[in-house]
Amino acid sequence: MKAISEYTSDVETLLRDIELPGEKFAGLTDPIRYALSAGGKRLRPVMTLMAAEAFGGDAMRAADAAVGLEIFHNFTLLHDDVMDKSEVRRGRPSVHARFGVNSAILSGDTMLTLASIYINKVEDLQLRRVNDIFNNMALDVYKGQQLDMDFETRDDVTLADYIEMISLKTGALLGAALQIGAVIGGASDKDAGKMYEFGMNVGLAFQIQDDWLDTFGDSITFGKPIGGDIANNKKTYLRLAVGESSGADAGALKMAMTIPDREMKIKTVTRIYEKAGVGDMCRKAVDAYMSKALGALRSTSLDDDRKDTFRRLAEKLVGRKK
């Protein structure tokens, strides 16, 4: 198998060549090109290509599906940014900040249909199966986003609710990207299912790690200001874990969340998190999900070299980089 960076550059080439509505429809095409040119790790399509190759196919047989999944992922970012009123994405104005809300809605819709069109390019024999995985995954992602929005106004959110939400919103797409690649590569249903489970659990580990980085990361490596989740009262793994802990920390956290001054609030909550040992809590949770992920990977019929490539991919993704 090739190096991960080579798959990434394959994806960039594929994305540059996608067919979009012509010049006459610049109002649709410009926001889509803008959204797709923002870079990012291209993790999902890379996973699709790698899984197709690992299970015996040529990676390029999964090229269309990989492109479809990356378009889908960017569609969700685009509509989520509208819903969250996020003006910045990957260091640039988000699509709606740059092109207006209406363009963001309509070009997002177009991207979802484009994603379907690319997913539909798979061979006849795999068409229904790949379509079903894709569409069910999409429903999961919307459900996750709905729960995430519901959480904003709920004060009874548990850690279990949170895990369900990120399973749907983050895990499902990583799982489906690997499963679809595996199916195209010719994997058995069992192996393809195990790859989904691997991706799902890597996704959970990744999201918990991402929550931790939002408070304890380095703003430059992390790509956005530190403490945003605290300032915006997001119900993160950190907040829910400490909130559910017995004793003084939960009470202190509840008080600290009401501090009006942004910087003071971030500083105080961060101190409570540290005192409660949130770093350990996160590390344990990340390790647990990673170990579930690697268990699923081990139970596939892949040879050790291939398993090792996926393990390295997962570790790269969930590496605790500050």
Added chain:
Amino acid sequence: MKAISEYTSDVETLLRDIELPGEKFAGLTDPIRYALSAGGKRLRPVMTLMAAEAFGGDAMRAADAAVGLEIFHNFTLLHDDVMDKSEVRRGRPSVHARFGVNSAILSGDTMLTLASIYINKVEDLQLRRVNDIFNNMALDVYKGQQLDMDFETRDDVTLADYIEMISLKTGALLGAALQIGAVIGGASDKDAGKMYEFGMNVGLAFQIQDDWLDTFGDSITFGKPIGGDIANNKKTYLRLAVGESSGADAGALKMAMTIPDREMKIKTVTRIYEKAGVGDMCRKAVDAYMSKALGALRSTSLDDDRKDTFRRLAEKLVGRKK
């Protein structure tokens, strides 16, 4: 074949029974149920069922596709209402007016994926073909909506531009509804293509008629206040036809469109339209597209009885009811 009203009631039953994300996701499910329960003529799914039956299939073999097309249609209304800031739809608050913009965006996305899921329930042999027709139609609809938005700020829109816009925004879906039904019913590619052409041209006739009714209809039968297009400076068939006419009318129209008082503007523009003979212009255009539609219908291999049923459907749709 059954009476049109019986197909309509079949569609209502089918829509009541669709599977939606469960109770836990009420934030998604409630807006979708609300959108789908607003009634309407259910024209597109009725066309799908009728076409399937006319070409020799059982209408119910096209039930899932019909449901998918009606869900798609309502998804476009839902997102269009957000983009147009339309607060009322079929005499009730629009989805975003009732549930908020974020719910309208996310439940709209969910509806697009649900539409795909229903479209994907067709038999293996027709899966790719039906999917392709559906996805290409969806792209056409977005292109049409984009042109419609572009027209708001353009002052060089021609009648030809307008016809292109409504072909994409209105005609393509009526065409695809019939074509998909025909394919499922077992029609030849030629017949299915002719049914698309029939639906496309009926759609154009319908839209021009609808433009005329917006100025000259009866507000109760029409379901919304008369003169809205004039008040909102919409580039309708009427405005573009008179605007392209030679002589005094075009100039007078241009002046009248700048009148600040809403009622005065509607009254003045309506008088100019009457003087320019816009009723005749519209009637001729409607007749021309209807005759193209019926020409396509005639060239199918359907027997005369069946052709007659579709002709009556088209005439019912484009009947000049005030």
